[in-house]
Amino acid sequence: MKLVPLTNENPRRKKLMIINENQFRTLAENVLSLQEEKQIKNTHLIKVNNAKKK
Numbered sequence: 001m002k003l004v005p006l007t008n009e010n011p012r013r014k015k016l017m018i019i020n021e022n023q024f025r026t027l028a029e030n031v032l033s034l035q036e037e038k039q040i041k042n043t044h045l046i047k048v049n050n051a052k053k054k
Contacts, residue, residue: 034040
């Protein structure tokens, strides 16, 4: 008998998380403070455009 992993590595559906504006602002502030402390490097929250696209 083969053992089946408890968590599915490739879920069939993406999870949806709904947060309100206050929770989002708190999350953004926490991410910014962690970036300033160099604890995290890259996020998709802040996008920096190095070159303008035409």
